[in-house]
Amino acid sequence: MEHPRPSRTGGEQPAEEDAEGGPAAAERSIARIVSAARELLSSDPNATTDDIAQAAGVGRMTLYGHVRTRADLVEAAVADTLRAGEETLASVDLSGDARAAMTRLLASSWELVAESAALLAAAEGVLPAGRVRDLHAEPVRRMAELVGRGQEQGVFRTDLPNAWLVSLTHYILHGAASEVRQGRLARDVAADVVTKSIESALAGPVAS
16 A cells, blocks of 8 residues: 655544544545654654654544554554655666666665665664565665676676675665764765765676
8 A cells, every 4th residue: 555755734633533434534544644654753763653643633542543563653654665765766777787777776775765764763673673674675676686787797796695795785775874863974975985885895806
């Protein structure tokens, strides 16, 4: 199910709104809740379910009628963010030389990761180990295909497994976002640092 982009809606709604309005009202409530979660958690990873319910304009009973725990709500927000981000990544031109394609993909990937750094921090704080990575299945698949093509073209290293190189890009992207958030890496140089770090890691020894 696709949700609209976040938009904060004020005003408290009755907790029984879903029962009174039927499935359509339930869909609207879910959309508002997930949108509010995306917006609040993207600025404050410690935002509470009460904060999110208030921003969504729904009652606490309505919110808990759709999500059992805060972790479920955080996961829904991350999944919705990734669906929206997928539209951007799917439009990146990956044709031609794998190195040039990687530069283009990293530029778009970093923008998305940087924008959702706080949301990802919230996810890493409440979701099981590996779940955040699982939610990135489509970006991981795209990166794996590009790395594999680069290995076939002889421009990316072949002495390390494809899966490890893909994981490395994931770690660098998310690690850089954390460094920026903690003030240890300047935002205005982060994109260049990420690109150079990943390209350097990929450009190791190639098969002769």
